Each structure stands twice: as structure tokens, then as C-alpha cells.
Amino acid sequence: MSGRLVPVLQTGAFIVLALVLCSLIFLSVGLSATGTLSAIIDGAFFRPNALNHILRWGLPLLITAVGVIISFRAGYFNIGAQGQFYLGAICAAFAAEWLRGSPALVAVPICLLAGMAGGALWALWPALLRVKAGADEVITTMMGNFIAAQFLVHVTSGPLKDPAGSGQQASSRPIDAAWRISESTGSSPIIIAIAALVVVFGWWLVNRTSFGILSGLAGRNPVMVTWQGAKVQRIAISAFLLSGALAGLAGSVELMGPNGRLASGFLPDHGFTAILIALVAGMSVIAATLVALFFGALTSSGLWLPIMTGLPSAAIDIIHASIALFITAKAGALRGLLSWFRR
Amino acid sequence: MKAEQHTEAGVTAPALAAEAVTVRYGEVTALSAVSTRFEPGRIHAVLGQNGAGKTTFARVAAGLVPPAEGAVTVFGRRLAGGDVAEARGAGVELVHQSFALPPSFTVAEVLQFVGPKAGLFTKRGIERHWQRWLDGLGLGLDARARIRDLPIEMQQSAEIARAMVSDARLLILDEPTAVLSPKGTERLFARVRELKAQGVTIMLVLHKIREVLAIADTVTVLRGGELVAGPVEAQDLTSETLAELIIGEAAARLDASDRAALVGAGAQHQPDQGRPDAPPAVVLKGISTASNTRGNGLSEVDLTVRCGEIVGIAGVEGNGQRELVAAIAGLEPLTAGEISLADQRMETASLAARREAGLRIIPFERNVEGLSLSSPLWENWGAAQLVGGSLLASVRPRNLQRSAEAAFQAWDVVFSNTAQPAGSLSGGNAQKVILSREMDPGAKLILAAQPTRGLDIGATMAVWKALRQARGEGAGILLVSSDLDELFDICDRVAVMVSGRVVAEFAPPWDLKAVGRAMTAAGQQPALEAVP
Secondary structure, eight states: OHHHHHHHHHHHHHHHHHHHHHHHHHHHTTOOHHHHHHHHHIIIIISTTHHHHHHHHHHHHHHHHHHHHHHHHTTOOOOTHHHHHHHHHHHHHHHHHHTTTSOHHHHHHHHHHHHHHHHHHHHHHHHHHHHHHOOOHHHHHHHHHHHHHHHHHHHHHTTTBOTTOOSSSOBBOOOOGGGOSSOSSSOOHHHHHHHHHHHHHHHHHHHHBHHHHHHHHHHHOHHHHHHTTOOHHHHHHHHHHHHHHHHHHHHHHHIIIIIOSOBTTOSTTHHHHHHHHHHHTTTOHHHHHHHHHHHHHHHHHHHHHHHHHSOOTTHHHHHHHHHHHHHHHHHHHHHHHHHHHHO | OHHHHHHHTOSSSOSEEEEEEEEEETTEEEEEEEEEEEOTTSEEEEEOOTTSSHHHHHHHHTTSSOOSEEEEEETTEEEOSSOHHHHHHHTEEEEOSSOOOOTTSBHHHHHHHHSSOOSOOOHHHHHHHHHHHHHHHTOOOOTTSBGGGSOHHHHHHHHHHHHHTTTOSEEEEESTTTTSOHHHHHHHHHHHHHHHHTTOEEEEEEOOHHHHHHHOSEEEEEETTEEEEEEEEGGGOOHHHHHHHHHGGGGGGSOHHHHHHHHTSOOOOOOOOOOTTSOEEEEEEEEEEOOBTTBOOOOSEEEEEETTEEEEEEOSTTSSHHHHHHHHHTSSOEEEEEEEETTEEOTTSOHHHHHHTTEEEEOSOIIIIIOOTTSBHHHHHHHHHHTTSOTTOBOOHHHHHHHHHHHHHHTTOOOSOTTSBGGGSOHHHHHHHHHHHHOSTTOSEEEEESTTTTOOHHHHHHHHHHHHHHHHTTOEEEEEOSOHHHHHHHOSEEEEEETTEEEEEEOSSOOHHHHHHHHHSTTOOHHHHTOO
């Protein structure tokens, strides 16, 4: 087990280093480092109802992150979680609009499924471009993010526009209150159950199925898997679709749960934070659960910061960014070592 | 001109002197305390098995690798090592095993590029200048030819010419014959003698006794990084004594034909004539593939491998062997022809279906096509069990790990646990992992592509034993190798490929000359035949 402990300790050390770097940044703008850090920690873990807030922000991130892990492990750098998340929310919102008036027991599952389908669809075209034409999925999925964000603006100010809206921020009509799967400010047993299902499914898929083993091999050496007779294209498309579907599910959960309506430009960092979670977790579904909750805590603390210290909530972005810096530097160092080893 | 320079440098200084040279790569000692002296103006062969340290010795002598201990002197100048310019200044040049000339350049451009002159030139001018110079060398090269259009043998000549531009007085060729046909080897040796006549000292790294005895003035033998003998006058040596020097104590335990095959002394094994009445494991009828970036595709290849038979594919590399293996595997689409595997038509079947029918593959590139180096051993082994089934099939890693462990033990793989990455194994052990995966009782046709390349004696013998055992159990084996001694030792029949065609088939008793002629004769590019 000590073999597993090393990366865990290493990752912990990187997070501590990132916090030290942040303290230096806070110091450099004339803030007290310890004061700011303790405010962040207070806001994350010790304010009233902290656990509920952690779950509210952490669980949707976790759902998307599991999808990211599935595609990254297969060797496909689907950077499009954000766009797939938006498309999921948009499709769920359309479904909700069409189902207006039907009972919650019918509408909620259909909306969630519509969200998954939307996310999967937004991952399908980069997958096909990659598999059939060799187009780099990093570029296509990232472009997909911009298109999805513009589409969200269009939808919220066009087809799904709330006629009673204030006009300050374009948004859809609110979801039927009976269909909401959580309060605006917290999590709920339903969301916890969905996230738990996703984690169990993700863990099983990655560690206990043919797909998990073969996609892991293909992610490291697709040529070898081809010579073993595996259908690498099928693995690739499945990995893209699954990761898109999970991002889309997170989108519909946000819509049906805490958000309650589709607003243009909502949660613009969701997908990128989920990618960061997958990287910090070292592509392990179990580790991602803990890491997602940690990032959930940071996000919830970000909303608390302006009240406590007068810092903008964007200060949390500095922490995210420093963690990303250290984690990617680690991944880069590992890749360097690997290529040296291959030589 | 060369001879003059040589006398200038002093007749007494040896061309190369190594004093207790030790080279380490990380924890591996590649050479340990090797001391030797090569007299100038002669042809020196350095001989040994894979992993004996030959290439390391060549690299340290050419000043590419600094020795950890000891000293290397070239014509009396001590090399610090790790500096090509320094070595060049001392008059030593190395021609590598794999060539590195820019494919789009002409020979004249290459020579101009590495030459010392700067300024403005006309294309015609440099072509004329270098053609004169090339004619003096007697390499038979056309200065106007583009590198990519040259057959491999002439590319090697261009490499030699490139090395001679700096007026090298000690020319080191690392395994120059590995890429050549027997005929090409003869021509190379003629050129080497020509260079010697011009006063150049030559060090040839070789691993075949036949070749060494044909060309060398002195022989130096390395084994396991240590100097076993040398330099010894070649005329005082017989092929038997050399074989024992190369292989060491293990030589006594080897079958005479295997021993001869290992050291390239001319194997004459007479296998039982195959089984002409056995059912075919694979039948290829007129298969062709589209031509690809590597050159020609296959063109109307007919070939049958029967159960209980080893059929060899001989040929200079790049004559369609890779395409043949890929076509049988279903990874290279056919433009025409039929493939039957174990009596089932398979030309449109997926590789998974072909594996289901009993196809097994030991691929050319062990570390790319054969294994995922950064993945754990058990996943590498287990992939074969998973590809046939559904992607959602449930897998018990513990069971796969146990099966892998049992298989590795049965194949004498040296490993510590099944979770270690495949890249942490030595080449021989890595190949045994592939054997343990591919050579199960369900195997009906085994494609073995260069299965012993780069392996030491022990691992080579393990591969041969495995192939013979599979033959004994009734599998058909198609063995692709560029080593004729290997083919002659273990094959029942040998087919020769040239330019994507099977041009001839041979059965024992083997006639090296005839096979060699077939490898170079039909369909070769005229540039090759133009060589005097």
C-alpha cells in the first residue's frame, strides 16, 4: 500500500505548496497571509451549514470529473467538459419546457436523461472528427466550449427566454418548484444519491470492466491495443460519449437543483475545475470524490470571502490556479521522465 | 593523400588504444575494463553477441560516450569523450547502425553540408566536385542521387562517404551488414578493402563469424561487456574457436546447428521435411495491398503455412515483410486476394475474429506493438483475454493477475510483481511476456516477426525453443527474420520476399548463395546492380 501512499502525499504536498504561493500573493498586495488563509478555511469548513455547502458545490463537480477521468484515461483529452455541461443544462431546460405540467416523477428523470443526451451529443462530434479524420480533440472540444457558451446566450435570450425576466441577466423561466431536486442554497439526498451512483458506476467501469482495462492500455499505447485486436475506435467513441453524458448530467442536476433556471453564463468555470479535480486525483475515481469535495469547499468559501475579508470571491481562483500550476508541473515532470525512460 | 596524412601522424601510434575502459549507463555496466590496441592500416573486427558491449565500444572509441574509467587514444590523441568535434579532429568517424541522412538531400548536398567549406555554390559545381571525390573513394555513388531514392545499401555508402569527408583515418562501422543481403555484404567488403588500400584503418562491429573471417585482419571478441580475446590475427582463428569465444561456457550445452546459427557460422540444420499432408494453418492466394509510405505494398503473394511447419520469410528489410504481417493480421486492407485461416475465409474479418480462429502475433516492434511499456504487466498480458469479449464484460483483476503470474512463471520471466510496468523488464524478459501471452494452446498460426532481434543468447534460445515447441504441438509458424542463419536453423521452408513479392522458395539443404541471389536479384533497383 505504501506504493499508493506516495502519490497521495505528493499531491498533498503540492496543495500545501500552492497555498504557500497564494499566501505570498496575498502578502504582496498587503493582506495578512494567515488571516486570509484562515478566513478561507473558516469559510470552507467552519461556517454554519458548511457540509451542505460543500456538497452543493462539490457533487456536480464530482459528476463531471468522473466523466473527465473516463476520457483522459483512454488517452483522449476532452477539454470540452464545460461545453458538454452547458449543452446538458440546455437540453434539460428544453425538456422541462416541453414537459410543463406533467408530474415530477415523469419529468425529473426525463430532464436528467435529456441532459445526459445533450452532453453526449456535444462530445460525439469531436469524437467522430478525432476517430475518422484525426482532428485533435483538444482543439475541437475547446472550440466546442465557445460555441456552447454562445448557444446558451442565444437560448436564454431567445427560445427559452423568461418573459417576466428583469433583463439584467438573460435566463429561462424557473423550473416548476415541484420538480426541483434541491434547495437553491444546498444539496439534497437526491443529488447525493445521483453522485454516489456516478462514483460507483465510474469506479466499476474503470477498474472492473474490459472497457476500463483496455481503455487504460489504449490511453498509454493505442498501437499495442490495436495489435491485440481491440476496436480502438469503439473505445474512443464510448469514452467521449460517457464523459460528455456525465458532464451533461451535472448540467441538468445544476438546473433542476440549486439553479432552478437556465441563466446565460452560469458557472463558467465548472468544466475546468472538474478537469483540475481529475488531474489532482491522478485519474482515480475514489480520490476524485475527496478532491471534488475539497474543491467544493473552496468554491463555497469563495462566496463567503467578500463578507469576511472584503476580498473578491475571485481570490479563490488564485488558489485554483496555483494548484493547477503545481499539479500540471508534476504531470509534465512525469511525462518527461517517461519519455526519457522510453528512450 | 590519405596515406600521407597517416605517416604524418606518426607510424608508431596505434590507430586506437583503449586502456581499462569502463562505461556505465546508470547502474548497468556496459563495458568493464576493456584494454586493446588496434594497429593502423588494417581491418579490425569487433565481435560478440547482443548485449556484449560492441556498440558501446564503438561509441566510446568514436568519442561519443565518455568512459567512466580508463582512457581512449586515437592516433596518439587522448579523447575526453562526449564531443564529436574532438573525435573528428583526432581522425575518427562512426557510421551508425541506423542511418540519419536527410532524405530529401542529394548525395552532393549532404557532403557539401557536412564539409568544411562555406560560400556560394552552384548545384552543378558541387555535384561535379563531389563526384570527383566520390570516384576517388570507389564507393560507386552518384553525387546527384537523392538519399530517399537510394537503396539501403547505397544509403550506407553515402553514410560512409559522409564519414570520409572529414578525412577520417579510423572509420568505425557499427553492424554495417545487418541491413544488407549477402551480395550487398560482399560489395560492402570490397569497398572496405578499397578504403584500407587508401590507408584508412577500419573497425567493423559484426556478429557473424562468416563475415568476420571473410574480411578481418584481426578479431576482438567481447562478451558481457568484457574483453574475451583480441586483437587476434584472423588467420590464426577457426570458426569453432571463435564460436566458443563468443558464446562462452554455454557453447558446450548447445546443439551444433543452433550454435552455428547464433554466431553466424553457417547453420546446416536439416529439419524433418515439414508435413506435406498436414492441413494448412494459413493460405494466402494472390494477396495485394495498396502501396504505402514505406514503399511498395504486397503484390500477388501466394503462400501456404501448414500445421506443424515453420516457414521463414527472408529478405532485405523493407521488402514487404511488415505489410505481409499486417495483412495477415487484418490491419492492412487487401486490394485483392484471399486469406484463409484454419480453413475459414478471413480476408474481411477483424483481427479479433482472426485471433479467435487461432492467429497469434509476436510483432516487429516489441515495445510499441507488443507491449504498453508504462502499463502494468498484468494488463499487458490480460489484454489478449479481453479483446474478444464485450467492452462491458466484468473483469476480476485479481484473477487476471494470478493467471498472468502463473504464465510468467511457466515462461521463466524474471519479474517482481505483475503490477510493475512492462517497461521495467529487460528486452529478453519483455519478449517472454509476449510469448507467454501469444503462445497458448489455442494458437493455430503464429506470426513471429523478428522475434529474436536484440536479444541475448539465453532469450534467443528461449524463443527458438518456444517456436519449435509450438510446431511440435501442431501450430503453423511464419517466421520473419533478416538473419538467414536463424531461418536456416529452425525453418522447414524459407520464402524470399523482394519488393512485396514472394520471389522464391527454398527447402533444406540450404544454399546460402542461392538464397542470397534471390534476395537481391528480381525486381531490384538498377542503382544496386550498377555497383562494380
